[in-house]
Amino acid sequence: MTKTILITGGTGLIGQRLTELLLAQKGYSIRYLSRSKRSIKNVEVFEWHPQKGEIDAAAFEGVDVVVHLAGAGVADKRWTESRKEEILKSRTQSTELIAQTIRKMSTAPKALVNASAIGYYGINTGDQLLHEESPAGNDFLAEVTSKWENATKEIEEQGIRTVKIRVGVVLSPQSGALPKLLQPVRLGLGAPLGSGDQYMSWIHIDDIARIFMKALADETMRGAYNGVAPAPVTNAEMTKRLASVVHRPAFLPNVPAFMLKMMLGEMASIVLEGNKVSCDKIVRAGFEFEHPGLTEALKDLLGKH
């Protein structure tokens, strides 16, 4: 029987790949909730404006699973106070709006798969391996993810199976971290950022999309799962491997932290800090990575482009 999946922020990096994989697998009908009504092949698009409390409730009729990915891009703009508020509220208010909409329905969806981020664990965790039960941090991104996860409780309390995927640094040639890391490396200007010792818990775009697929289909999954590959590396190691895959040198001294702070402001913490996150729980749930190793993952991603 066909399952109907409603994806918020389906137009984004993870949502697009998740959609392709679900459609390829057959047996899924896909809907999006988007801030703009647009025409997308094989997808039924409904409109919402979460910050204004506006939503087309018809989007939820007959839906089996809601996948909530929408949120203002964390690394898109400098973190002014108003941008920080948008980053937070685009996630919490949208989740609250989903909860309110579902509450009014006679037949609610069976499950919610909500994005979260490994930023949950906070910065300054060094090389400590972080598991799902590790405590939340107290910097800005940790606060955003904690509040986002807390907002899903209102949906869980309605008896809906709720899964939170704490997404790592997604590697894709299309957008996100990889094109930004690659730009200086291709020019032969690749260098570790700050100390270079900060961990990057990365994941190949196909594997994160497959984790979301598993979470929406596997009725035994509940609660938080880290969405990272088995082998996190330091920023210095990532730079070295990238340079080697694209056959460029990487001998320059580290980019000093103060320069990045001057350029990026508080947002510099995204590149200067990181954490080492475990994938044990998702593996125990039966997930098998297609791209567990960094060098192979980079070759796969960059070979296609």
Ligand SMILES: NC(=O)c1ccc[n+]([C@@H]2O[C@H](COP(=O)([O-])OP(=O)(O)OC[C@H]3O[C@@H](n4cnc5c(N)ncnc54)[C@H](OP(=O)(O)O)[C@@H]3O)[C@@H](O)[C@H]2O)c1
């Ligand atoms: N990619 C990563 O490395 C990574 C890492 C950790 C966590 N995550 C989290 O995982 C989720 C999906 O990631 P992604 O990389 O696919 O995100 P993305 O490419 O930035 O797409 C997110 C989507 O959210 C919607 N959106 C943007 N701004 C919004 C706003 N102000 N209010 C409401 N909706 C808004 C947009 O859809 P419409 O234009 O159609 O409305 C957009 O396509 C995000 O919440 C992200 O924070 C991603």
